[in-house]
Amino acid sequence: MQQFHFFPSRTMALYVGRMFFIRTFAILFALVLILQTLDLLGESGKILAVAGNSDSDVWRYVGLRLPQIIETFLPFSVLLGTILTLITLNQNSEVIAMKASGMSAHQVLAPLFLAALLVAGVSFAFNERIVTRATASLSAWQKVDYAQVPTDNGxxxxxxxxxxxxxxxxxxxxxxxxxxxxxxxxxxxxxxxxxxxxxxxxxxxxxxxxxxxxxxxxxxxxxxxxxxxxxxxxxxxxxxxxFTLAQVKGDELPFPQLKSAIADLEAAGRPVDSLKGVLWHKISGPLSAILMPLLGAVAAFGLARSGKLFVRAILGMGLGFAYFVADNFALAMGDLGAYSPFLAAWGPFILFALIGEMILIRTEE
Incomplete structure (x- = not known):
């Protein structure tokens, strides 16, 4: 009967989920700290070179740039957190113990899927409420080279x-x-x-x-x-x-406002296919976190003492990074009009979901 329960053990699910959260957000914190520091080294000179700017403007830049870095590297952190969690479970023979108790590979990964779904929900809300506003403000500030943003003259x-x-x-x-x-x-x-x-x-x-x-x-x-x-x-x-519809930038508007803007632009006869791709990517992007346990699953199974654990971890990272490359490529093709909006937003997600599921079934199920 255990094979028919998605979570055979509540204790095990909490244990694995906690490991995943700790590792994912620890990696995210380290990445954001390093990348924000490097980014600030390159931009602080430009900010302070403007007459009237001070240290407060540098911290203002940090506050606007930080959400963008978090949005960009959260999926990478989920991937690395997944692989690190699965490697730890494999090295400690915990995966073997789970499978010996009758759990399938999907049941072993189930807590990670649920945890990744929670991360995806947090990521979507964070992007909608914070990242879009920060991106719009930073873009307007950078257009005037970090000087005072002029008022709209109409x-x-x-x-x-x-x-x-x-x-x-x-x-x-x-x-x-x-x-x-x-x-x-x-x-x-x-x-x-x-x-x-x-x-x-x-x-x-x-x-x-x-x-x-x-x-x-x-x-x-x-x-x-x-x-x-x-x-x-x-x-x-x-x-x-x-005639008053301004140029719409998808990454500066939340989902409802972007959808409304697309409808207005479409009524005005302007091309909107690239914006439709960005609109649906606001959903498929955060949901990519759910793919990471599937793509990183190769690091969970197989004997750790076989000496191939490191190779399987590299393979998992390779699959994850290949997804990000394909995702960015599809969005670029959508901007050029070579891909339809649906294909640009959801094509890589569906493709790598099938690839990950095929690998998992052929190797472990």
Whole structure:
């Protein structure tokens, strides 16, 4: 009957889970301490070189950079913590004792799966509540080379909007006045995906039924002529808020806000596939912690005295690092549009889950 219980022993589950937590967060603490120190050595000079900055600005940088380092290296810490836990259990013949009592390989790993799931939940909440805000603040600060971040003047530049087949480009969007105004406006009119003309105007403002364009001109591609139109109403059905959508960075927004921003951008006719990949990776990224016990399981089984324990540990680390490489590669392909958003976010997770399960079944089950 023990084979049908996911946790045959509550005591054993608590023992293994505690070992995993201690080792994982000890490794994370060491990695974060070393990497934050090295990062600070390179950035502190730039921060203090700005007139008016002091030691408090250095500590401000630490407070903003630290969450990013934790987010990046928590999965690595889970991998190393898993392998170290399994090596310890194997060296002490505890894995042999568990299997001799009738436990399967999956039951031996079950406490690690549960502990990794808890880590994944903490990681997701930490990323949503802290990392996104810190990333947005640090990005804005670094854009001005650690000087004082200026207030928003309400001006956007180089904005593109899709309206059916037509493409609208606004050289400048002014949002600070009583009404939104566009400057240096061009509407690329297309028929069947082919450019038929370019409607341009110095300025445009929203009115009932569309946009009032002043000093408008239309270039007709087929004849190569320019037609003077004066003040006209064009771009019907285009909302003003489609021009005020700022550039969205997925790592600076929590999941609900990013999902809403994607919907707005999609309605405005802007490409959103790369952002959809980032959106779903906000879930698949933290869940990668659950893969680590499966990929590191090769270090748990086999006789420690056979002299191959170190080789199995290296193999487990190799599988784990291969997953991280594949994950980053898939996200890059998603940004380029070569992978679909689902494949970019979930492809490596599913692939390495199958690889880990296959290795575990063929060797131990």
């Amino acid at each position: 001006i956007r530049s180089n904005i593109w909007v899709r309206a059916g087949q037509d493409l609208i480009h606004a050289g400048r969007v002014e949002t600070g006045g009583p009404e939104l105004r566009l400057a240096d406006v061009k509407i690329y009119e297309r028929t069947g995906g082919v450019l038929s003309g370019i409607l341009s105007a110095d300025t445009a403002r929203p009115v009932a039924g569309g946009w009032e364009m002043t000093d408008a001109k239309r270039f007709i591609r087929r004849s190569g002529t320019v037609e003077e139109l004066g003040t006209i109403i064009a771009a019907k059905g285009v909302r003003p808020d489609q």
